[in-house]
Structures are given as structure tokens and as C-alpha cells.
Amino acid sequence: MNASVSAEVAEQSLTESTVLSGSTTIKIALGVEYDGSHYYGWQRQNEVRSVQERLEKALSQVANEPISVFCAGRTDAGVHATGQVVHFETTAHRKDPAWTMGVNTHLPADIAVRWVKTVSDDFHARFSATARRYRYVIFNHRYRPAILSSGVTHFHYPLDAERMHQAAQCLLGENDFTSFRAVQCQSRTPWRNVMHVNVSRYGDYVVVDIKANAFVHHMVRNIVGSLLEIGCGNQDITWMAELLALKDRTKAAATAKANGLYLVSVDYPEHFELPKPAMGPLFLADNPIEISQS
Structure with a gap:
């Protein structure tokens, strides 16, 4: 479906919908994907570009009323997402295509709604x-990449992904x-589970995949920074455990760097029945071989 047809379908869906002024408020969840390269993070801020501000503006245009969204995780400047989840409340009753294709027609090319679902009042993103x-x-090659350069972190020293995995x-x-x-x-x-x-290594790419109940600020990027030192041989495998025990950021x-990081998935209790699209980014499978703690 080309862009003009998509816009026509979205506009038709919007026209066929109704806005019930003063009616019961409904709560809607969205799955959102974005390239964070040109934004000062997720959170709305004065006089700078944010993902939240752009999404709220697009939603407000479709709803014909001001919309405020709440997200699962506030990503920093330059960080991307394939699996961000947000929710908002509205009195605008629209068909699903209005909240997906309709909103996407009002969004810049580097932000997209992936799915929509009406949720119960007790849901919070x-x-x-x-x-x-x-x-x-991580793009692990002697020379910098030209393609996807804003979506990966370039590290030119050879990395031993197995050492990094063991250390982690x-x-x-x-x-x-x-x-x-x-x-x-x-x-x-500072406690997290x-x-x-x-x-894992995929050719010239090394991917660090980590899941937790929540993350402290810069936790993933700080972990990766230390794993890079281990991967290139500057530190022993045991160094990661030593750092954890020291409880000293210095x-x-x-x-x-921020540009290699993606929020790829958020888990919720099954009874909310939220969609579970492929996590990515790009070529990455949902479930690579991993060591898990039950």
C-alpha cells in the first residue's frame, strides 16, 4: 500500500468515526517505534524535539482534543525503541485504523505506531x-559503517563476545x-532484578541483550561500557563481578554511546492481552540463545 492510499484509508477511517463529546473516557494503549537520533529523548521538554511531544501532537490531531501519553520507559537522547508502550485517555471514539494509520500520517518518518488496543482502566504503561x-x-569492525550508522555503536577493536557473555x-x-x-x-x-x-555475535555485529524488572538511569549503557573493556581484552572476565561488588560508579x-541502544520489549500481565510484535531491531530474532535465571 503506497503513502497516498494509506493516507486515504486513514482519512476515511477518521471520517467514519465519531467523537462523542462528554462521553465515557476510554483508555488506549499503543506500541510505538522510533529512531531517537534526532530527539532529546522521550520526555517532553521546552524548546527541544522530543518523541513524546511529536506523538501527543499527532494523537491530538486525530482525537480533536488534547492528548497526554504515559510511557513504559523514558528513553534518553539518541536512544531508539522498537517496543515502547504508551497509554492515553480520550473521549474520542475512533476505529483502530485511525489510531494507527491515521496517527502515522501526522508523525514524522522516524516515529511510527505499530499497534493499538483498548485497555481496562487499571492498565498503566x-x-x-x-x-x-x-x-x-555494536558494529565491531575496523572501519566505521556508512549504512545504519545512527542505529549502531561503532567499536573498532576486535571483541570477544563469548568473554563478554561470560562476564555478564x-x-x-x-x-x-x-x-x-x-x-x-x-x-x-539501586536494586534491580x-x-x-x-x-552474541552476528558477523560484524555484537548484540548485548538484557532484561530486568526495571533499570536505573544509564544502567544498560554503563554495563555495555564495561563489557567492551572485557571484550577487547583490557580487563579480565572477573572484572564485572568485582565492579558489581564495589558499588562505586567511578x-x-x-x-x-546512546545510538546503539534499543528498548525492544515491555512485559505485562497476560490478562491485558497486549500484542507482541517482533522485537528486532532489524535482523535480530526474538529469542537468541541465552542464559536465563528462572
């Missing part, structure tokens, strides 16, 4: 979530992640 999953994509296994379970927590983190506790962590490596 952030507080109902039971786990988040991130993937960090100490992160499984419930731990104090102070050593991998940004100084400005506002979370009340990591459910799985996997490091002892760990520098924060890895």
Missing part, C-alpha cells in the same frame, strides 16, 4: 509493566547496581 528488555547493537552472567538475579548507575539517577533504590543477559568504565 509504566506501573503495570513487569519487565523491560533492551538490546545494544554475574549480573543475573537481584543486585545493587550502584556501579552501573548514573550519578544523576533519581531512583530511590536482571532476568536474563546475553551477548570504578567502572565510561558510559557507552
Whole structure:
């Protein structure tokens, strides 16, 4: 379906829908994908581009009323998502294509709605979530890439993905992640429960895949920064466990760049029956071989 046809279908869906002014408010969840390269993060801010601001503007145009959204995880500047989940409340009763194709016609090319579902009043994109999953994509080659350069982090020294994988296994379970927590983190506790962590190589690409109940600020990028030191041979495999035990951010490596990081999935209780599209990004399968903690 070409762009003009998509716009026509979306417009028709919008026309056939009705806005019931003063009617019962409904709650809607959306799956959202975005390239964060040109945004100052998810969260709405004054005088800078944010994903939230662009999405709310598009939704408000379709709903014909102001819309505010709540997300599962507020990604930082330059960070991407294939599996962000948001919810909003509205009195505008629209057919599903209006919230997908209709909203997408009002969004820039680097933001897209992937799915829509009406949810119960007790659903909250952030507080109902039971786990988040991130993937960090590294282009491991002597020379920088020209294609997909904004969606991967280039690391030119050879990496041993197996060493990185072995080192990361100490992160499984419930731990104090102070050593991998940004100084400005506002979370009340550094304790998080990591459910799985996997490091795999796909040709010239090395992917760090990590899932936890929640993450402290910069946790994934700080973990990746230290794993890179291990992968290139600057540190021993045991260094990761030592850092975890030290509970000192100054002892760990520098924060890895934002452009390789993707929020790929958010877990919710099954009774909400939310769609589960492929996580990606791009060529990555949903379930690579991984070591999990039950």
C-alpha cells in the first residue's frame, strides 16, 4: 500500500468515526517505534524535539482534543525503541485504523505506531509493566559503517563476545547496581532484578541483550561500557563481578554511546492481552540463545 492510499484509508477511517463529546473516557494503549537520533529523548521538554511531544501532537490531531501519553520507559537522547508502550485517555471514539494509520500520517518518518488496543482502566504503561528488555547493537569492525550508522555503536577493536557473555552472567538475579548507575539517577533504590543477559555475535555485529524488572538511569549503557573493556581484552572476565561488588560508579568504565541502544520489549500481565510484535531491531530474532535465571 503506497503513502497516498494509506493516507486515504486513514482519512476515511477518521471520517467514519465519531467523537462523542462528554462521553465515557476510554483508555488506549499503543506500541510505538522510533529512531531517537534526532530527539532529546522521550520526555517532553521546552524548546527541544522530543518523541513524546511529536506523538501527543499527532494523537491530538486525530482525537480533536488534547492528548497526554504515559510511557513504559523514558528513553534518553539518541536512544531508539522498537517496543515502547504508551497509554492515553480520550473521549474520542475512533476505529483502530485511525489510531494507527491515521496517527502515522501526522508523525514524522522516524516515529511510527505499530499497534493499538483498548485497555481496562487499571492498565498503566509504566506501573503495570513487569519487565523491560533492551538490546545494544555494536558494529565491531575496523572501519566505521556508512549504512545504519545512527542505529549502531561503532567499536573498532576486535571483541570477544563469548568473554563478554561470560562476564555478564554475574549480573543475573537481584543486585545493587550502584556501579552501573548514573550519578544523576533519581531512583530511590539501586536494586534491580536482571532476568536474563546475553551477548552474541552476528558477523560484524555484537548484540548485548538484557532484561530486568526495571533499570536505573544509564544502567544498560554503563554495563555495555564495561563489557567492551572485557571484550577487547583490557580487563579480565572477573572484572564485572568485582565492579558489581564495589558499588562505586567511578570504578567502572565510561558510559557507552546512546545510538546503539534499543528498548525492544515491555512485559505485562497476560490478562491485558497486549500484542507482541517482533522485537528486532532489524535482523535480530526474538529469542537468541541465552542464559536465563528462572
